[in-house]
Amino acid sequence: MPTLLHLDSSADLRRSRTRExxxxxxxxxxxxxxxxxxxxxxxxxxxxxxxxxxxxxxxPRLRPADAAPPADVEALQQALIDELTxxxxxxxxxxxxxxxxxxxxxxxxxxxxxxxVTVPFDEPTQPMTGRPAVVVTSQGVAYDPGTPTExxxxxxxxxxxxxxxxxxxxxxxxxxxxGLAATVPALADQRERADSEFAAAHExxxxxxxxxAG
Ligand SMILES: Cc1cc2nc3c(=O)[nH]c(=O)nc-3n(C[C@H](O)[C@H](O)[C@H](O)COP(=O)(O)O)c2cc1C
Numbered sequence: 174m175p176t177l178l179h180l181d182s183s184a185d186l187r188r189s190r191t192r193e194x195x196x197x198x199x200x201x202x203x204x205x206x207x208x209x210x211x212x213x214x215x216x217x218x219x220x221x222x223x224x225x226x227x228x229x230x231x232x233p234r235l236r237p238a239d240a241a242p243p244a245d246v247e248a249l250q251q252a253l254i255d256e257l258t259x260x261x262x263x264x265x266x267x268x269x270x271x272x273x274x275x276x277x278x279x280x281x282x283x284x285x286x287x288x289x290v291t292v293p294f295d296e297p298t299q300p301m302t303g304r305p306a307v308v309v310t311s312q313g314v315a316y317d318p319g320t321p322t323e324x325x326x327x328x329x330x331x332x333x334x335x336x337x338x339x340x341x342x343x344x345x346x347x348x349x350x351x352g353l354a355a356t357v358p359a360l361a362d363q364r365e366r367a368d369s370e371f372a373a374a375h376e377x378x379x380x381x382x383x384x385x386a387g
Contacts, residue, residue: 178260182278190311191266205386216277302341315350
């Protein structure tokens with residue numbers, strides 16, 4: 174059964190752009206057939222605890238001899254890794270918060286990025302190699318090349334390094350800029366661009382979902 178793991182992390186439950194776009198992708202995925210499953214994890218509504226013990230960054234064989242991470246959190250970590258490795262496609266809603274990913278999404282990354290388990294370390298472990306990951310990110314302003322804000326979005330690079338390089342997934346990033354144009358008067362002249370790029374992202378994600386649903 175082709176399975177989509179759908180993560181959201183926006184703290185906006187009313188007008189989130191990433192939530193709307195990931196929902197569109199998931200809807201098209203599910204419409205591909207009754208065998209197309211969606212596993213949903215809302216990292217804002219149901220936040221994970223921050224990683225309570227650094228030992229959990231490693232599998233037991235690579236931990237210091239005196240490591241004793243809490244058993245219940247170790248079980249949670251295993252469940253998150255199992256959920257990820259059972260997914261054929263990963264979909265991540267990642268709004269830009271303070272120039273990086275929301276802390277709720279960062280917690281999830283801290284649980285699933287485990288050298289020697291999900292990324293190669295002492296053994297060539299990389300169970301997600303070649304599987305598609307679709308990142309949907311929304312920025313409040315714009316980070317265009319050649320402007321003073323160029324390079325200040327640190328959310329996308331983190332996800333490219335972790336999901337793309339470390340986990341070896343085939344990453345597609347869909348970015349919608351100027352999310353604040355609708356509400357911030359100083360950005361009012363950018364509304365047309367914000368709306369048209371958002372509409373284009375809808376179409377891009379619907380087409381991508383159709384393609385990946387096979
Ligand atoms: C806590 C917080 C921090 C934010 N930090 C930034 C930022 O650093 N840069 C930016 O361009 N927008 C920032 N924004 C605006 C959001 O990126 C923007 O509203 C985006 O559309 C949020 O995604 P969402 O619509 O899916 O909730 C921030 C918003 C919040 C709530």
